[in-house]
Amino acid sequence: MKKKQQDLKRLLFNIASLVDLGQEVTSAKGIDEKMKTALYVVTGMFSVPKAGLFVYNADRHKLELVTCKGIKDADGTSIDVQTKYIKAFQKNTPYNISEARNNSFYERNAEAFRRLQAKTLIPLFAKDEFVGAICLGKRLSRTSYLHSEKDTLKVVASQMAITLHNSSLFKKIKNQVNENKKLYQNMRHIYHDTIQAFAAAIDAKDVYTRNHSYRVARYAVAVARELRWKAKEVEGIYIAGLLHDIGKLIIDKGLLNKGETLSAAEIQEIKRHPQISYDILSKIKFPWKDVVDFVKHHHERIDGTGYPDELKDPDLSDGVKILAVADAFDAMTTKRTYRKKLSLFDALREVNKCLGTQFDNRISKVFFKVLQKEIKGEIKEAQILPHLDKDFDPTIITTLLESITAELSY
Amino acid sequence: MNNFSIALKSSNDLVVIMPKGYVNDLGAERLESTCEQFFNKGIRKVVINFSDMQYLNSIGASVFTGMVQKTLEYKGLLCFTNIKKIHLDVFNMLGITKHVKVFKEELEAINFLKGKK
Numbered sequence: 001m002k003k004k005q006q007d008l009k010r011l012l013f014n015i016a017s018l019v020d021l022g023q024e025v026t027s028a029k030g031i032d033e034k035m036k037t038a039l040y041v042v043t044g045m046f047s048v049p050k051a052g053l054f055v056y057n058a059d060r061h062k063l064e065l066v067t068c069k070g071i072k073d074a075d076g077t078s079i080d081v082q083t084k085y086i087k088a089f090q091k092n093t094p095y096n097i098s099e100a101r102n103n104s105f106y107e108r109n110a111e112a113f114r115r116l117q118a119k120t121l122i123p124l125f126a127k128d129e130f131v132g133a134i135c136l137g138k139r140l141s142r143t144s145y146l147h148s149e150k151d152t153l154k155v156v157a158s159q160m161a162i163t164l165h166n167s168s169l170f171k172k173i174k175n176q177v178n179e180n181k182k183l184y185q186n187m188r189h190i191y192h193d194t195i196q197a198f199a200a201a202i203d204a205k206d207v208y209t210r211n212h213s214y215r216v217a218r219y220a221v222a223v224a225r226e227l228r229w230k231a232k233e234v235e236g237i238y239i240a241g242l243l244h245d246i247g248k249l250i251i252d253k254g255l256l257n258k259g260e261t262l263s264a265a266e267i268q269e270i271k272r273h274p275q276i277s278y279d280i281l282s283k284i285k286f287p288w289k290d291v292v293d294f295v296k297h298h299h300e301r302i303d304g305t306g307y308p309d310e311l312k313d314p315d316l317s318d319g320v321k322i323l324a325v326a327d328a329f330d331a332m333t334t335k336r337t338y339r340k341k342l343s344l345f346d347a348l349r350e351v352n353k354c355l356g357t358q359f360d361n362r363i364s365k366v367f368f369k370v371l372q373k374e375i376k377g378e379i380k381e382a383q384i385l386p387h388l389d390k391d392f393d394p395t396i397i398t399t400l401l402e403s404i405t406a407e408l409s410y
Numbered sequence: 411m412n413n414f415s416i417a418l419k420s421s422n423d424l425v426v427i428m429p430k431g432y433v434n435d436l437g438a439e440r441l442e443s444t445c446e447q448f449f450n451k452g453i454r455k456v457v458i459n460f461s462d463m464q465y466l467n468s469i470g471a472s473v474f475t476g477m478v479q480k481t482l483e484y485k486g487l488l489c490f491t492n493i494k495k496i497h498l499d500v501f502n503m504l505g506i507t508k509h510v511k512v513f514k515e516e517l518e519a520i521n522f523l524k525g526k527k
Contacts, residue, residue: 006503009503020434020468037469040436040469043476044475044504047505048475049476069476139505140478140479140506140509
Protein backbone atom coordinates (compact mmCIF):
# COMPACT_ATOMS: atom_id res chain seq x y z
CA MET A 1 0.00 0.00 0.00
CA LYS A 2 2.80 2.40 1.02
CA LYS A 3 4.74 1.51 -2.13
CA LYS A 4 1.68 2.21 -4.27
CA GLN A 5 1.24 5.58 -2.60
CA GLN A 6 4.89 6.45 -3.19
CA ASP A 7 4.61 5.42 -6.84
CA LEU A 8 1.52 7.58 -7.22
CA LYS A 9 3.31 10.57 -5.65
CA ARG A 10 6.27 10.01 -7.95
CA LEU A 11 3.95 9.82 -10.93
CA LEU A 12 2.21 13.05 -9.96
CA PHE A 13 5.54 14.81 -9.44
CA ASN A 14 6.75 13.62 -12.85
CA ILE A 15 3.56 14.79 -14.54
CA ALA A 16 3.82 18.18 -12.83
CA SER A 17 7.46 18.40 -13.89
CA LEU A 18 6.60 17.56 -17.49
CA VAL A 19 4.01 20.34 -17.37
CA ASP A 20 6.75 22.67 -16.02
CA LEU A 21 9.03 21.59 -18.87
CA GLY A 22 6.29 22.13 -21.45
CA GLN A 23 5.62 25.61 -20.11
CA GLU A 24 9.31 26.49 -20.10
CA VAL A 25 10.10 25.32 -23.63
CA THR A 26 7.08 27.08 -25.08
CA SER A 27 7.58 30.28 -23.06
CA ALA A 28 8.54 33.60 -24.61
CA LYS A 29 11.88 33.56 -22.77
CA GLY A 30 15.12 33.86 -24.68
CA ILE A 31 16.50 30.56 -25.88
CA ASP A 32 19.45 30.50 -23.44
CA GLU A 33 17.21 31.04 -20.43
CA LYS A 34 14.73 28.53 -21.79
CA MET A 35 17.43 25.88 -22.11
CA LYS A 36 18.82 26.58 -18.66
CA THR A 37 15.37 26.37 -17.05
CA ALA A 38 14.62 23.15 -18.94
CA LEU A 39 17.86 21.67 -17.61
CA TYR A 40 16.83 22.67 -14.08
CA VAL A 41 13.51 20.89 -14.55
CA VAL A 42 15.32 17.69 -15.56
CA THR A 43 17.86 17.90 -12.76
CA GLY A 44 15.06 18.61 -10.28
CA MET A 45 13.01 15.67 -11.49
CA PHE A 46 15.85 13.19 -11.03
CA SER A 47 17.79 14.89 -8.20
CA VAL A 48 20.94 15.34 -10.24
CA PRO A 49 23.14 18.16 -8.89
CA LYS A 50 25.47 18.32 -11.90
CA ALA A 51 24.41 18.33 -15.52
CA GLY A 52 25.13 19.87 -18.89
CA LEU A 53 23.13 20.50 -22.05
CA PHE A 54 24.95 20.33 -25.36
CA VAL A 55 24.08 21.32 -28.90
CA TYR A 56 25.54 19.39 -31.82
CA ASN A 57 27.76 21.33 -34.19
CA ALA A 58 27.68 19.27 -37.39
CA ASP A 59 30.54 21.20 -38.99
CA ARG A 60 32.90 20.42 -36.13
CA HIS A 61 31.41 17.03 -35.24
CA LYS A 62 31.25 18.21 -31.67
CA LEU A 63 28.71 18.56 -28.92
CA GLU A 64 29.13 22.09 -27.58
CA LEU A 65 28.00 23.10 -24.10
CA VAL A 66 24.97 25.39 -24.09
CA THR A 67 24.27 25.51 -20.38
CA CYS A 68 25.13 23.56 -17.28
CA LYS A 69 24.25 23.21 -13.64
CA GLY A 70 26.56 22.68 -10.67
CA ILE A 71 29.75 22.52 -12.75
CA LYS A 72 32.40 25.21 -12.41
CA ASP A 73 34.67 26.27 -15.27
CA ALA A 74 32.72 24.23 -17.79
CA ASP A 75 32.62 26.95 -20.45
CA GLY A 76 33.96 25.75 -23.77
CA THR A 77 33.58 22.08 -22.86
CA SER A 78 32.89 19.98 -25.92
CA ILE A 79 32.46 16.31 -26.71
CA ASP A 80 33.79 14.72 -29.87
CA VAL A 81 31.05 12.87 -31.71
CA GLN A 82 31.86 11.13 -34.94
CA THR A 83 29.16 9.96 -37.31
CA LYS A 84 29.69 6.31 -36.38
CA TYR A 85 28.82 7.12 -32.75
CA ILE A 86 25.71 9.04 -33.76
CA LYS A 87 24.58 6.03 -35.79
CA ALA A 88 25.09 3.83 -32.75
CA PHE A 89 23.03 6.07 -30.44
CA GLN A 90 19.46 5.13 -29.73
CA LYS A 91 17.25 8.17 -30.09
CA ASN A 92 16.59 10.06 -26.85
CA THR A 93 17.59 7.02 -24.84
CA PRO A 94 19.75 7.29 -21.69
CA TYR A 95 23.19 5.84 -22.17
CA ASN A 96 25.22 4.71 -19.19
CA ILE A 97 28.65 6.23 -19.57
CA SER A 98 30.28 4.02 -16.95
CA GLU A 99 29.28 0.94 -18.94
CA ALA A 100 31.09 2.31 -21.94
CA ARG A 101 34.46 2.96 -20.38
CA ASN A 102 36.27 0.74 -22.81
CA ASN A 103 34.84 2.08 -26.01
CA SER A 104 36.55 4.70 -28.14
CA PHE A 105 33.76 7.29 -27.68
CA TYR A 106 34.39 7.33 -23.93
CA GLU A 107 38.16 7.28 -24.34
CA ARG A 108 38.14 10.21 -26.75
CA ASN A 109 36.07 12.26 -24.31
CA ALA A 110 37.24 10.93 -20.96
CA GLU A 111 38.51 14.34 -19.83
CA ALA A 112 35.23 16.11 -20.66
CA PHE A 113 33.16 13.40 -18.94
CA ARG A 114 35.41 13.59 -15.89
CA ARG A 115 35.07 17.37 -15.72
CA LEU A 116 31.29 17.08 -16.02
CA GLN A 117 31.24 14.13 -13.60
CA ALA A 118 28.90 12.63 -16.18
CA LYS A 119 27.24 9.29 -15.49
CA THR A 120 24.47 9.32 -18.06
CA LEU A 121 24.36 10.67 -21.60
CA ILE A 122 21.09 11.16 -23.43
CA PRO A 123 21.54 11.75 -27.17
CA LEU A 124 18.87 14.17 -28.39
CA PHE A 125 17.21 13.52 -31.72
CA ALA A 126 14.53 15.69 -33.34
CA LYS A 127 12.90 13.31 -35.80
CA ASP A 128 16.02 11.70 -37.29
CA GLU A 129 18.36 14.59 -36.80
CA PHE A 130 20.96 14.46 -34.04
CA VAL A 131 20.71 17.85 -32.34
CA GLY A 132 22.45 17.56 -29.01
CA ALA A 133 22.79 15.71 -25.75
CA ILE A 134 22.14 15.96 -22.04
CA CYS A 135 24.86 14.83 -19.66
CA LEU A 136 23.66 13.94 -16.20
CA GLY A 137 25.90 13.43 -13.18
CA LYS A 138 25.44 11.20 -10.17
CA ARG A 139 22.00 11.30 -8.55
CA LEU A 140 21.71 12.48 -4.94
CA SER A 141 19.64 9.40 -4.22
CA ARG A 142 22.64 7.31 -5.36
CA THR A 143 20.16 5.01 -7.13
CA SER A 144 20.16 3.95 -10.77
CA TYR A 145 17.36 4.91 -13.08
CA LEU A 146 14.34 2.63 -12.90
CA HIS A 147 12.66 1.49 -16.07
CA SER A 148 9.83 3.94 -15.57
CA GLU A 149 12.34 6.75 -14.95
CA LYS A 150 14.17 5.92 -18.16
CA ASP A 151 10.85 6.18 -19.99
CA THR A 152 10.23 9.58 -18.41
CA LEU A 153 13.75 10.65 -19.39
CA LYS A 154 12.95 9.68 -22.99
CA VAL A 155 9.86 11.90 -22.97
CA VAL A 156 11.86 14.77 -21.48
CA ALA A 157 14.64 14.21 -24.00
CA SER A 158 12.30 14.33 -27.01
CA GLN A 159 10.79 17.58 -25.80
CA MET A 160 14.22 19.14 -25.25
CA ALA A 161 15.41 17.84 -28.62
CA ILE A 162 12.59 19.64 -30.40
CA THR A 163 13.32 22.84 -28.49
CA LEU A 164 17.01 22.60 -29.32
CA HIS A 165 16.19 21.91 -32.95
CA ASN A 166 13.83 24.89 -33.13
CA SER A 167 16.36 27.12 -31.44
CA SER A 168 19.11 26.16 -33.88
CA LEU A 169 16.72 26.79 -36.78
CA PHE A 170 15.85 30.13 -35.22
CA LYS A 171 19.53 30.99 -34.82
CA LYS A 172 20.21 30.04 -38.45
CA ILE A 173 17.35 32.27 -39.64
CA LYS A 174 18.52 35.08 -37.36
CA ASN A 175 22.07 34.79 -38.73
CA GLN A 176 20.72 34.79 -42.27
CA VAL A 177 18.61 37.87 -41.56
CA ASN A 178 21.66 39.64 -40.08
CA GLU A 179 23.72 38.60 -43.08
CA ASN A 180 21.06 39.93 -45.44
CA LYS A 181 20.87 43.17 -43.47
CA LYS A 182 24.63 43.60 -43.84
CA LEU A 183 24.42 42.88 -47.56
CA TYR A 184 21.58 45.36 -47.88
CA GLN A 185 23.56 48.02 -46.01
CA ASN A 186 26.60 47.40 -48.21
CA MET A 187 24.47 47.65 -51.33
CA ARG A 188 22.89 50.82 -50.01
CA HIS A 189 26.32 52.35 -49.47
CA ILE A 190 27.38 51.35 -52.96
CA TYR A 191 24.13 52.77 -54.33
CA HIS A 192 24.61 56.04 -52.49
CA ASP A 193 28.26 56.28 -53.51
CA THR A 194 27.33 55.67 -57.14
CA ILE A 195 24.63 58.32 -57.03
CA GLN A 196 27.02 60.77 -55.34
CA ALA A 197 29.52 60.07 -58.10
CA PHE A 198 26.83 60.81 -60.68
CA ALA A 199 25.94 64.02 -58.87
CA ALA A 200 29.59 65.05 -58.89
CA ALA A 201 29.77 64.30 -62.63
CA ILE A 202 26.64 66.40 -63.24
CA ASP A 203 27.97 69.35 -61.26
CA ALA A 204 31.42 69.10 -62.81
CA LYS A 205 29.94 69.90 -66.21
CA ASP A 206 29.23 73.44 -65.14
CA VAL A 207 32.07 75.16 -63.30
CA TYR A 208 29.62 77.42 -61.51
CA THR A 209 27.44 74.66 -60.14
CA ARG A 210 30.03 72.62 -58.26
CA ASN A 211 28.28 70.79 -55.39
CA HIS A 212 24.94 72.28 -56.45
CA SER A 213 23.21 68.87 -56.51
CA TYR A 214 24.57 67.98 -53.09
CA ARG A 215 23.35 71.27 -51.58
CA VAL A 216 19.90 70.96 -53.20
CA ALA A 217 19.67 67.42 -51.77
CA ARG A 218 20.58 68.70 -48.29
CA TYR A 219 18.12 71.62 -48.42
CA ALA A 220 15.37 69.28 -49.56
CA VAL A 221 16.17 66.90 -46.68
CA ALA A 222 15.88 69.80 -44.21
CA VAL A 223 12.37 70.66 -45.41
CA ALA A 224 11.23 67.03 -45.65
CA ARG A 225 12.39 66.37 -42.08
CA GLU A 226 10.58 69.47 -40.84
CA LEU A 227 7.46 68.13 -42.55
CA ARG A 228 8.01 64.91 -40.55
CA TRP A 229 8.43 62.72 -43.61
CA LYS A 230 9.35 59.10 -42.93
CA ALA A 231 13.07 58.21 -43.07
CA LYS A 232 12.67 56.36 -46.37
CA GLU A 233 10.82 59.28 -47.96
CA VAL A 234 13.54 61.68 -46.77
CA GLU A 235 16.12 59.39 -48.34
CA GLY A 236 14.07 59.46 -51.57
CA ILE A 237 14.08 63.25 -51.83
CA TYR A 238 17.79 63.30 -51.00
CA ILE A 239 18.44 61.01 -53.97
CA ALA A 240 16.13 63.13 -56.16
CA GLY A 241 18.12 66.20 -55.12
CA LEU A 242 21.40 64.54 -56.08
CA LEU A 243 20.09 63.47 -59.48
CA HIS A 244 17.72 66.30 -60.41
CA ASP A 245 20.08 67.74 -63.01
CA ILE A 246 21.31 64.44 -64.47
CA GLY A 247 19.82 65.50 -67.83
CA LYS A 248 22.44 68.24 -68.03
CA LEU A 249 24.99 65.54 -68.82
CA ILE A 250 23.46 65.43 -72.29
CA ILE A 251 23.36 69.23 -72.76
CA ASP A 252 26.36 70.79 -74.45
CA LYS A 253 28.95 71.92 -71.90
CA GLY A 254 29.65 75.10 -73.85
CA LEU A 255 26.03 76.07 -73.61
CA LEU A 256 25.88 75.46 -69.85
CA ASN A 257 28.93 77.60 -69.26
CA LYS A 258 28.06 80.34 -71.76
CA GLY A 259 28.44 83.70 -70.07
CA GLU A 260 26.52 85.80 -72.55
CA THR A 261 22.77 86.07 -72.92
CA LEU A 262 21.32 82.90 -74.37
CA SER A 263 19.22 82.83 -77.51
CA ALA A 264 15.65 81.51 -77.36
CA ALA A 265 16.76 78.24 -78.98
CA GLU A 266 19.58 77.85 -76.48
CA ILE A 267 17.18 78.45 -73.59
CA GLN A 268 14.88 75.79 -75.05
CA GLU A 269 17.82 73.40 -75.26
CA ILE A 270 18.71 73.92 -71.59
CA LYS A 271 15.05 73.56 -70.63
CA ARG A 272 15.18 70.03 -72.02
CA HIS A 273 17.23 68.81 -69.07
CA PRO A 274 14.33 67.81 -66.71
CA GLN A 275 12.77 65.70 -69.47
CA ILE A 276 16.16 64.14 -70.26
CA SER A 277 16.68 63.49 -66.54
CA TYR A 278 13.31 61.75 -66.52
CA ASP A 279 14.19 59.68 -69.60
CA ILE A 280 17.41 58.51 -68.00
CA LEU A 281 16.05 57.85 -64.53
CA SER A 282 12.75 56.25 -65.50
CA LYS A 283 14.76 53.20 -66.63
CA ILE A 284 15.91 52.69 -63.06
CA LYS A 285 13.73 50.94 -60.51
CA PHE A 286 14.39 53.09 -57.45
CA PRO A 287 13.60 51.70 -53.99
CA TRP A 288 12.22 55.16 -53.16
CA LYS A 289 8.84 56.37 -54.37
CA ASP A 290 8.45 59.35 -56.72
CA VAL A 291 12.14 60.15 -57.28
CA VAL A 292 11.54 60.32 -61.02
CA ASP A 293 8.48 62.57 -60.60
CA PHE A 294 10.39 64.97 -58.34
CA VAL A 295 13.25 65.18 -60.83
CA LYS A 296 11.08 65.68 -63.91
CA HIS A 297 9.04 68.49 -62.42
CA HIS A 298 11.53 70.47 -60.35
CA HIS A 299 11.21 73.39 -62.81
CA GLU A 300 7.41 73.46 -62.74
CA ARG A 301 5.75 76.50 -61.14
CA ILE A 302 2.65 76.89 -59.03
CA ASP A 303 1.07 79.16 -61.67
CA GLY A 304 1.56 76.58 -64.44
CA THR A 305 4.21 78.49 -66.38
CA GLY A 306 7.05 76.13 -65.60
CA TYR A 307 8.46 73.26 -67.68
CA PRO A 308 8.41 70.62 -69.10
CA ASP A 309 4.68 69.91 -68.55
CA GLU A 310 3.35 73.31 -67.37
CA LEU A 311 1.69 71.63 -64.41
CA LYS A 312 -0.27 73.76 -61.94
CA ASP A 313 -0.46 73.58 -58.17
CA PRO A 314 -2.92 70.78 -57.55
CA ASP A 315 -0.89 68.51 -59.82
CA LEU A 316 2.41 69.22 -58.10
CA SER A 317 3.50 66.96 -55.24
CA ASP A 318 5.13 68.27 -52.08
CA GLY A 319 8.38 66.67 -53.21
CA VAL A 320 8.35 68.65 -56.45
CA LYS A 321 7.59 71.87 -54.56
CA ILE A 322 10.43 71.19 -52.09
CA LEU A 323 12.93 70.52 -54.85
CA ALA A 324 11.81 73.65 -56.74
CA VAL A 325 12.52 75.93 -53.75
CA ALA A 326 15.76 74.15 -52.85
CA ASP A 327 17.04 74.32 -56.45
CA ALA A 328 16.15 77.97 -56.97
CA PHE A 329 17.46 79.05 -53.55
CA ASP A 330 20.83 77.42 -54.23
CA ALA A 331 20.96 78.97 -57.70
CA MET A 332 20.33 82.40 -56.14
CA THR A 333 22.94 82.05 -53.39
CA THR A 334 25.75 80.86 -55.70
CA LYS A 335 27.53 82.59 -58.53
CA ARG A 336 26.32 81.77 -62.04
CA THR A 337 27.76 82.51 -65.47
CA TYR A 338 24.96 84.92 -66.13
CA ARG A 339 24.92 86.81 -62.79
CA LYS A 340 26.56 87.43 -59.43
CA LYS A 341 25.33 85.54 -56.42
CA LEU A 342 22.67 87.17 -54.28
CA SER A 343 23.16 87.87 -50.60
CA LEU A 344 21.15 85.65 -48.25
CA PHE A 345 18.88 88.60 -47.46
CA ASP A 346 18.16 89.25 -51.17
CA ALA A 347 17.72 85.56 -51.97
CA LEU A 348 15.12 85.18 -49.23
CA ARG A 349 13.31 88.31 -50.44
CA GLU A 350 13.39 86.88 -53.97
CA VAL A 351 11.84 83.58 -52.82
CA ASN A 352 9.25 85.58 -50.89
CA LYS A 353 8.47 87.65 -53.99
CA CYS A 354 7.82 84.51 -56.02
CA LEU A 355 5.45 82.92 -53.51
CA GLY A 356 2.20 81.81 -55.05
CA THR A 357 3.57 82.08 -58.59
CA GLN A 358 6.81 80.10 -58.69
CA PHE A 359 6.90 78.61 -55.20
CA ASP A 360 4.31 77.06 -52.93
CA ASN A 361 3.49 79.13 -49.83
CA ARG A 362 3.26 76.24 -47.37
CA ILE A 363 6.49 74.53 -48.45
CA SER A 364 8.37 77.84 -48.62
CA LYS A 365 7.16 78.70 -45.12
CA VAL A 366 8.61 75.42 -43.87
CA PHE A 367 11.87 76.23 -45.66
CA PHE A 368 12.02 79.63 -43.92
CA LYS A 369 11.20 78.06 -40.56
CA VAL A 370 13.97 75.47 -40.87
CA LEU A 371 16.50 78.11 -41.77
CA GLN A 372 15.32 80.21 -38.82
CA LYS A 373 15.73 77.20 -36.49
CA GLU A 374 19.19 76.45 -37.88
CA ILE A 375 20.32 80.04 -37.31
CA LYS A 376 19.01 79.88 -33.74
CA GLY A 377 20.87 76.56 -33.24
CA GLU A 378 17.66 74.66 -32.61
CA ILE A 379 18.48 71.90 -35.08
CA LYS A 380 21.28 69.49 -34.23
CA GLU A 381 22.23 68.51 -37.73
CA ALA A 382 21.91 71.69 -39.78
CA GLN A 383 21.45 71.04 -43.49
CA ILE A 384 21.25 74.56 -45.00
CA LEU A 385 23.39 76.86 -42.87
CA PRO A 386 26.76 75.05 -43.37
CA HIS A 387 26.51 75.74 -47.13
CA LEU A 388 25.77 79.47 -46.91
CA ASP A 389 28.27 82.32 -46.77
CA LYS A 390 28.82 83.40 -43.19
CA ASP A 391 28.76 87.13 -44.00
CA PHE A 392 25.13 87.73 -43.06
CA ASP A 393 23.79 89.31 -39.88
CA PRO A 394 21.79 86.62 -38.06
CA THR A 395 19.58 89.22 -36.35
CA ILE A 396 18.58 90.84 -39.63
CA ILE A 397 17.96 87.48 -41.34
CA THR A 398 15.97 86.17 -38.37
CA THR A 399 13.84 89.32 -38.33
CA LEU A 400 13.22 88.98 -42.07
CA LEU A 401 12.31 85.30 -41.74
CA GLU A 402 9.99 86.06 -38.83
CA SER A 403 8.19 88.75 -40.75
CA ILE A 404 7.83 86.57 -43.88
CA THR A 405 6.52 83.57 -41.94
CA ALA A 406 4.18 85.78 -39.90
CA GLU A 407 2.80 87.21 -43.15
CA LEU A 408 2.34 83.68 -44.52
CA SER A 409 0.39 82.66 -41.43
CA TYR A 410 -2.43 85.08 -42.25
CA MET B 411 10.43 35.73 -9.83
CA ASN B 412 7.80 38.04 -8.37
CA ASN B 413 6.91 35.95 -5.42
CA PHE B 414 10.23 34.85 -3.98
CA SER B 415 12.61 36.27 -1.42
CA ILE B 416 15.18 35.09 1.05
CA ALA B 417 15.49 36.02 4.73
CA LEU B 418 18.73 35.33 6.57
CA LYS B 419 19.76 35.03 10.21
CA SER B 420 23.38 34.32 10.97
CA SER B 421 25.36 34.05 14.14
CA ASN B 422 28.93 32.84 14.66
CA ASP B 423 29.28 29.61 12.76
CA LEU B 424 25.63 29.14 11.80
CA VAL B 425 23.19 30.59 9.31
CA VAL B 426 19.43 30.22 8.98
CA ILE B 427 18.11 30.66 5.46
CA MET B 428 14.40 31.21 4.96
CA PRO B 429 13.08 30.91 1.41
CA LYS B 430 9.82 32.81 1.12
CA GLY B 431 7.07 32.41 -1.44
CA TYR B 432 7.31 30.44 -4.69
CA VAL B 433 10.47 28.46 -5.37
CA ASN B 434 9.67 27.71 -8.98
CA ASP B 435 12.03 29.48 -11.35
CA LEU B 436 15.65 30.46 -11.93
CA GLY B 437 15.33 33.31 -9.45
CA ALA B 438 15.66 30.64 -6.75
CA GLU B 439 19.27 30.08 -7.84
CA ARG B 440 20.07 32.80 -5.29
CA LEU B 441 19.49 30.21 -2.58
CA GLU B 442 22.35 28.12 -3.91
CA SER B 443 24.71 31.06 -4.31
CA THR B 444 23.79 32.44 -0.84
CA CYS B 445 24.56 29.05 0.68
CA GLU B 446 27.89 28.87 -1.13
CA GLN B 447 28.82 32.38 0.01
CA PHE B 448 28.44 31.29 3.67
CA PHE B 449 30.46 28.15 3.02
CA ASN B 450 33.20 30.29 1.52
CA LYS B 451 33.16 32.50 4.62
CA GLY B 452 33.77 29.41 6.71
CA ILE B 453 30.21 29.03 8.00
CA ARG B 454 29.42 25.38 7.42
CA LYS B 455 26.28 24.93 9.53
CA VAL B 456 23.16 25.78 7.59
CA VAL B 457 19.51 25.61 8.61
CA ILE B 458 16.84 26.03 6.00
CA ASN B 459 13.55 27.05 7.55
CA PHE B 460 10.74 26.29 5.10
CA SER B 461 7.86 27.81 7.08
CA ASP B 462 7.31 30.59 4.50
CA MET B 463 7.89 28.54 1.36
CA GLN B 464 4.53 28.28 -0.34
CA TYR B 465 5.28 26.39 -3.53
CA LEU B 466 7.99 24.10 -4.81
CA ASN B 467 8.34 22.60 -8.28
CA SER B 468 11.02 20.64 -10.11
CA ILE B 469 13.10 23.79 -10.70
CA GLY B 470 13.02 24.53 -6.97
CA ALA B 471 13.84 20.89 -6.23
CA SER B 472 16.87 21.27 -8.52
CA VAL B 473 18.03 24.28 -6.50
CA PHE B 474 17.83 22.32 -3.21
CA THR B 475 19.59 19.39 -4.87
CA GLY B 476 22.37 21.84 -5.70
CA MET B 477 22.48 23.12 -2.11
CA VAL B 478 22.81 19.60 -0.76
CA GLN B 479 25.60 18.90 -3.24
CA LYS B 480 27.43 22.06 -2.15
CA THR B 481 27.05 21.03 1.50
CA LEU B 482 28.60 17.66 0.70
CA GLU B 483 31.47 19.27 -1.21
CA TYR B 484 32.19 21.79 1.57
CA LYS B 485 31.71 19.12 4.24
CA GLY B 486 29.00 21.22 5.84
CA LEU B 487 25.94 20.36 7.88
CA LEU B 488 22.50 21.05 6.49
CA CYS B 489 19.25 20.93 8.43
CA PHE B 490 15.71 21.38 7.13
CA THR B 491 12.99 22.63 9.45
CA ASN B 492 9.32 23.60 9.40
CA ILE B 493 8.64 21.69 6.19
CA LYS B 494 5.10 21.12 4.98
CA LYS B 495 4.34 17.47 4.38
CA ILE B 496 3.83 17.92 0.65
CA HIS B 497 7.35 19.36 0.30
CA LEU B 498 8.91 16.80 2.59
CA ASP B 499 7.41 14.06 0.41
CA VAL B 500 9.14 15.56 -2.63
CA PHE B 501 12.49 15.77 -0.78
CA ASN B 502 12.12 12.17 0.41
CA MET B 503 11.21 10.99 -3.06
CA LEU B 504 14.24 12.68 -4.58
CA GLY B 505 16.63 11.29 -1.96
CA ILE B 506 17.51 14.74 -0.71
CA THR B 507 16.64 13.93 2.90
CA LYS B 508 19.29 11.18 2.90
CA HIS B 509 21.87 13.95 3.15
CA VAL B 510 20.19 16.40 5.54
CA LYS B 511 18.82 16.35 9.07
CA VAL B 512 15.13 17.18 9.24
CA PHE B 513 13.68 18.89 12.33
CA LYS B 514 10.22 20.05 13.14
CA GLU B 515 11.31 23.43 14.51
CA GLU B 516 14.19 25.76 13.74
CA LEU B 517 15.34 25.88 17.38
CA GLU B 518 15.78 22.12 17.49
CA ALA B 519 18.03 22.29 14.45
CA ILE B 520 20.04 25.15 15.93
CA ASN B 521 20.52 23.27 19.19
CA PHE B 522 21.55 20.18 17.27
CA LEU B 523 24.10 22.11 15.21
CA LYS B 524 25.47 23.94 18.28
CA GLY B 525 26.45 20.59 19.70
CA LYS B 526 28.34 19.72 16.50
CA LYS B 527 31.92 20.68 15.74
